Amino acid sequence: MQKINREHKVRNFHQAKWDEPIIFELHNSGERGVSLPKVECEIVECVGDGVSALPASLIRKSAPELPEISQNRVLRHYLRLSQETLGAAFNVEIGQGTCTMKYSPKVNEEIAASPKMTELHPLQDESTVQGLLEVTHKLDLCMREISGMDYFSFQPGSGTQSLFTMASIVRAYHESKGEGDQRDEIITTIFSHPSQAATAAVKGYKIITLYPDKDGFPDLEKLKEVVSERTAGFVVANPEDTGIYNTRIKEFTKVVHEAGGVCYYDQANANGLLGITRAKEAGFDMCFFNLHKTFSTPHACGGPATGALGVVAKLKQFLPGPIVEKQGNQYILNSDLKHSIGKVRSFQGVPQMIVRAYAWIRSLGAEGLKDVAEIAVLNNNYLYHHILKIRGASAPYIKGQRLEQVRYSWEQLTRETGVSTDDISRRMADFAHQYWTSHHPYVVPEPFTLEPTESTSKSDLDEYIASLTHIAKEAYENPEKVKNAPYNSSIHRVDEQDYFDNPEKWAITWRSYLKKVKEVEKIRS
């Protein structure tokens, strides 16, 4: 008997392709997916049908045109759609750089799915949620250790909402000192998340964006030029999207502080820094961590999520309330915050993520957290080392000095083959990989951003490298093959431009699609 040959380095993959109709096409009049609790006869006797008690003008005249579908068909439909989604649990998750796509442990899901979490009402008496408040307080203490900050709020529902909260605090802080109108500028950098600039603009700030110097560091000389009595704050990630750690970060925060500004740190992704270096020592007044990035809570197709927001003591009174505090042996919700910005999210944010993140920290301990940072950085440097060997790939700016991620470029490959980073992105889907280019604008030409976390093994890394190597080779030998990808995805190339940017043709809902199709048919006939 001959051993089956398994020597191929790239995966012989085909994603699930169910060719599933749109849910409305599954409609069969009279079918239903679920039944509801009954209304007792005595209640009906007392109050009648309930609906006729509504003011006549408010009774719905025509039923919503929802589909009628049996339970198992609904289940089958959504199971099939789930199979056509490449979640982090399924693939060598390296390609969504800046997103820190690490393993989300199953035991944490199990804990968070307990009715002791899911069936809590946010306005229950404090005495009946002591367990949850205790976990919240304990996570706060861990976060203080990790960041050096003095107090954490878990109310923001994401990194973007954390950035918005911090911009709100910056404004409230300056207003409390009578400098609210004078300080109308926030400084950020081009290699940081677009939400840094966008949320500060929502709070009414003028945005000043620093560009990198020749080595890829934010330009310190430029910062010195732009700070003034108008500077309200400075927001930055470190490392930025390039993965380059800004060695002079303390000088940056010093310059801003001397001008009277507040420094806030985007630590959405802090995977390379746990136990290595902290926000406090770098001179920041605030920072936040995305629990769905560094702290392993699942990304959930884009939320629900939590941004854990830490502040130094002088800013505690500005936090959105209430905050969880320990008083004797009791945990309380404290709304007594003199300068509070109010609220940014209903109730206490997304507490089921607090429980997961705390469980994750406790499954690692201080030593394990440092291992996370070290291995994530080791993995990234291994990947970096090998990607640079691929023909046509490069990593602009300073050599080395990358922590947890790298922004690479296919500039040479595109010049030599005509194959773009977007083409490669589609082709990567054929090998079961996620792949992400960059935020806009593309400062690095033909960019791609990769971030292996500590969850990736050496063989995972080798597989990802082999796929990219294979595609780069293809680009040189048979560029059309890459340009026409994908072949093994659930779908083929989408007709992008015309259907998404033309108001005559875009259809954001099924009913809108049907109307527009009908319109065109009418014109044709």
Place this chain on the structure above:
Amino acid sequence: MKELKKIAHPYIPNTVPEIKDQMLKEIGVKTVEELFAGIPEELHYREEMNISKALSEYELRRYINGIMSKNISTTEYLNFLGAGCWNHFVPAICDEINSRAEFLTGYAGDPYEDHGRYQALFEYQSLMAELVDMDVVNVPTFDWAQAASTSIRMASRITSRTDVLLPKTISPDRLKVIKNYCSPYLTVSLIDFKEDSGQIDLDDLKNKLSSNTAAVYFENPSYLGFLETQGQQISKLAKKHGAITIVGVDPSSLGIVEPPSHYGADIVCGDLQPLGMHMNYGGGQSGFIATHDDIKFVQEYPSRLFGIAPTVSEGEYGFGDVYYDRTSFAQREKGKESVGTQTALWGITAGVYLSLMGPNGMYELGKSIMQKSQYAMQQIGSIPNVVASRFESTSFKEFVVDFSYTGKSVKVINKYLLDNGIFGGKDLSEDFPELQQCALFCITEIHSKDDIDHLVSMIKQCINSK
């Protein structure tokens, strides 16, 4: 027996020493420490963090479950709290789908990796569109408060005006979110309500409307549970002044109650939590925004909007981002507000819920909430000196109970109920000076006659006790 080697952490495969060494060697460095050489010594944290040693999976489960067991959930106590987060029935299929690892651990892939995610969210938008009878719905935002805030800022950009009018009966927490989100650009003013009915005071509205009013926002049902019956008049008044009408709505009412688009709303928003999300201490909230398919409105959404398109292969549905250049992803600070991680999984779940319910399910849901809440009002209102409801307007799901004639405070009554295994209604005394010793009770399809009768008898007992 020979001592076993150091075991790698289960979540970190490359903690295996041999592999680590091999990788370091390939990179050409001796230690991991060298990889951090760019961090200046003064910034290197050299202490050990005060975080306890790692727990094994079993120990972890036992430890955390031990702490969480101190909570008392609404499966143990009878719950009559609502006020923005509601105790509804969650079909098992909703949990099955949103705990699937594909959706649970998916994130921001393109349509070629994540076709299913795009389709599920496009379908959610489409199902929700039927419920509100409008053509555009966004990928969900954080919660109702954020949806309302963004709707208001959309209206401000569309009209180039800066004043907004909100009802005085709005949820105080929602108002806090809106105020912070609108400052410093927008001015928020509150419209009075009629004392007996809670309805918006149209005279006050007329007085406050001006040529700088960007939007009139109201809720149906209101935060205090009653239905606003003057929707048509309010939207007409707004229109007359060139302002946009925004209505916040509880989607669980829309099987039986007219959607706001039928009485003049230009933007409709609200919370998806009633549609298949567990309460999760408020972590089940998710905001939606809907409008007509008018470019003037569509171009002002900050959210992602997934659209449908053909692919190069005949007969295939494809999806993508509609008008991506609106967003902060494309334009940074020049985009519309900001976009990022919000609550997409709850959007998918709400889609599953609406597919299961269909038009008949949504009708029955609304009907049963009406019947049960009317019954509860009738029974509570029959207790001597207790008024239910405080407002003469028709309520949906929630209603205000006035205890001020009983000689007992809501605080005392709620403490008594709590001691007897009941979470009583939300005390309104602090937030609404007009509603001293009033509480907001919530009745949904999950409450049985026995549950309601038990509540009534406990309130009676409390009031009669010394």
